[in-house]
Amino acid sequence: MSHDAIVIGAGINGLAAAHVLARKGRKVLVLEQRAAADAAPMAGWVPPAVFRALHLKRRGLTVEPLEPWASVALDGGGRLDLGQDMPASVAAIQRLSPTDAGQWPSFCARMRRLASVLEDLYQEPAPDVETTAFGELFRLGMLGLKVRRRGRQATIDLLRLLPMSAAELLDEWFECDALKAALGAASIRHLCQGPRGGGTAFSLLHHHTGCRAGVFRQPRTNVQAVLDQLPGVEIRRGARVSRITVRGGRATGVVLQNGDEIAAPLVLSGADPRTTLVDLLEPGWLDPELVRAVRNIKSRGVTARATLFVDRPAPFRTLTVGGSLTYLERAYDDAKYGRVSARPVIAADAQDGRVVAEVQYVPHAPAGGWTDAARQALGETVTRRLDEAAPGFAATVTEARIEAPGDLAATLGLSGGHAYHGELTLDQILFMRPVAGMSRHATPVGGLFLAGSGTHPGGAVLGGAGLLAARAALAAS
Ligand SMILES: Cc1cc2nc3c(=O)[nH]c(=O)nc-3n(C[C@H](O)[C@H](O)[C@H](O)COP(=O)(O)OP(=O)(O)OC[C@H]3O[C@@H](n4cnc5c(N)ncnc54)[C@H](O)[C@@H]3O)c2cc1C
Structure with a gap:
């Protein structure tokens, strides 16, 4: 069976790109290395342009603002709750500082x-x-x-x-x-x-x-689940791409890890730019200077996800541990020297039967390596710090599961374990994302486009990069 386009990766951006192409009549095959879909809700902004292009409203997309969006544990006890309602937030701040x-x-x-x-x-x-x-x-x-x-x-x-x-x-x-x-x-x-x-x-x-x-704090949305269910494209899971093939300067398709070759005149990659251009693309097609720039993309993953399973409802909806800018900066000091923060910044959300926390800073490759003992220690730190802010919480935790940046590198193939496929620093945004000269999703290889969040507009803008990449591919074909 022949395809007009192959999309590497069934993340939000890969799927958004695939569906935009399919709606323009292209026969699209999505190849995803993971065997099962992960439809967990995600925080981010689904731009109206993505909504409109894929008619997501009709497809049951939900956007759930967090209430409160921040609940900061105060040093002397109590919390500062900042919510969706402006007057309520003003009243909460008033108790701490009328100014x-x-x-x-x-x-x-x-x-x-x-x-x-x-x-x-x-x-x-x-x-x-x-x-x-x-x-x-x-x-x-x-x-x-x-x-x-x-x-x-x-x-x-x-x-x-x-x-x-x-x-x-x-x-x-x-x-x-x-x-x-x-x-x-x-x-x-x-x-x-x-x-x-x-x-x-x-x-x-x-x-x-x-x-x-x-x-x-951006709202939580089920956009990944909605895109997973959207008809119109073929998704093959458990299919890891090991090579993007090129002939005469044009992409001709991909080779899977199991040796299967699949041909298509258009290849859009939702994998990160370094993985796509350095690891997957047949060598020799890119200028060495460009390869050097791509290798130098900053992708230092520093965020771990802690999932704490609890046997009763948590005494908070959201909870931020880290009560001052000095606390936050000190947490970073550890990471500067390759250490996991002794007192990390934690943003925890209570969900059904669990608390999911983003924990920062957890370097991709901490000094001493990333071991089960290190994972367990981090789980205990997160539980203890949340318990200090919400006394009694630790007694409800039955299991702590840690996904460190290194785990993301392994399961999602993310360079450096960076969730956004590249840091959102000033030198890596807009026309410099992923590198200067390649921000329009096209690559020097004809028919090969970058569609993941390592490209403009970056992470947390859900589906934005996929939409723009598909449009660039359509315009070029
Ligand atoms: C702890 C944590 C918290 C996060 N929080 C947020 C958040 O709040 N908001 C947010 O926007 N994002 C968040 N993310 C990141 C999010 O999961 C996405 O990675 C990100 O939004 C980028 O989406 P994407 O579609 O561009 O890429 P991805 O979701 O990374 O999708 C790329 C896909 O390509 C697949 N792939 C890679 N290489 C190959 C290959 N060789 N062959 C086949 N398939 C391949 C991967 O398996 C993956 O499914 C978080 C991630 C983590 C780990």
Whole structure:
């Protein structure tokens, strides 16, 4: 059976790309190395462009805002709850700092305005800053105009904020440690940087996309499950691609690990750029300089997922451990020297019969290696720290399961165990994602496109990269 296109990987982006191609009449085969689908809900923004392209509303897509989105454990006991409702959050902040409560609405309004700029940028191809083509220059001009239309203050805010650290930004606005910690934790998600690192203010803004004013944690969605069920493409699971074949500078198909060869004139890869271009692509087709740039993509996975099974409902809905920017930065200090944080930053969510926590910083390859003993120690640390914030919690935990960045590297094939296929640092966004000159999803090999979150617009924008990659492939074919 012949196919018009092969998509490597049945992640959200791979599936989004596959369905966009299928809706344009292409016969698409998706090859996924994992044997079973993992349809766990995920936090992120599903852009309206993806909604519309795949008619997701009709397919039962759910978007569930977290309430509260942050509940920060206070040092002297109690918590700061920040929710979806602005007046309720103001009242909660008021109890800790009347000054900050006064500042909160205007901070939130200004951040929302800036996030809306990113939302525009993330639904279109990355700006091509090297272009001399009239159409692209016009598009760049229109993008600039869209920023200007948000007013003089928004333009200044955007230019000032981009290179700032989250700590600098937050120190300008607030005095309350717990409030700054709630925002600081959002600014370091999946970053090998502390909140005092340059560019973390941008990361805060990135993770504000798709949220209402005053909310800095993206909603949870079942988009992976919806895409898994969508008819129109063939998904073959347990099919690991070991090579992308090329003839005369054009992709001709793939070879599976079991030796099967499958031909197609179009190959879109949802695997990360380094895996795709260095490990899977037949060698010799890329310029050595480009290979060097791809090898140098920063993908330092620092986030572990802890799943704590509990025998009764947790005494919280969400819980953030890490009550000040100093706490967050100290947690990062350990990672700088290759150690797992002794006092990690923990963002825990209670779900059915379990608590799922993102734990940072857990280096991909900690000094001393990643062992079962290290896994067990981390499970105990997470349980203990949550128990300090919610006394009695530890007694309800029946089992702790840890997935470290190294486990993700093994199961998902993620370079460096980085969930976003590459860090969202300022040198790895927009026209520089994954590397300068390749942000439009096309590669130097004809018919081969990058469709995963290692490309523009990056992780946490669910399906965004897949949609843009499919459109680029359609335009080129
Ligand atoms: C602890 C943790 C928390 C996370 N939290 C979030 C979150 O809150 N929000 C968010 O947006 N993302 C989150 N992620 C990341 C998320 O799982 C996705 O990895 C990410 O959204 C990127 O999606 P993607 O479709 O681009 O790639 P992926 O989901 O990584 O999909 C790529 C697919 O390609 C497959 N593949 C790779 N190589 C091959 C090969 N050679 N042959 C066949 N198949 C191959 C992989 O198995 C995988 O299924 C989290 C991940 C972890 C581990």
